Amino acid sequence: MSEQTSVSAAQLKDAYAVVRGFAFALANGRVYGLDHKVAQQSAADAGHALKAFHERYGDLALSIVGTEFQSAGASLGPTLSTIAELAKCLANLNAQTLTFQNGITDEQVQTFVKMLFLREDEVKTADGFARLLNASGLSCIH
Secondary structure (H helix, E strand, O other): OOOOOOOOHHHHHHHHHHHHHHHHHHHHHHHHOOOOHHHHHHHHHHHHHHHHHHHHHOOEEEEEEOOEEEEOOEEOOOOOHHHHHHHHHHHHOOOOEEEEOOOOOHHHHHHHHHHOOOOHHHHHHOOOHHHHHHHOOOOOEO
16 A cells, blocks of 8 residues: 555645644643643644544644654645744654554543653653653554
């Protein structure tokens, strides 16, 4: 089975909504703390955008090039400062490519958002972000 090489504008827009949701969750978590209702709502919004993407298109594969997010080699959209911060965060966690498989739960989205706050040394000690994802029960993200 060959990987899809082109994506529609609607698919890129929907993928961008997911990235923007996770970027806001990271930003609001940094400002208010992860337990604050604003940060939790941002994570929930990211989860809703991800579920909508899954319903329309299936798995979401993302890659980071600099501070830009791409899907199937196409840019998702403008790089807002919050999106650039998310890209830097994931690059620091050595997670420049991510695939969110269909079926991710709200709890798994919340866990993923919490993992964005890991320190680089925690990731290195655990033998990488991928291993931490699996250890956290997030085998639907790789």
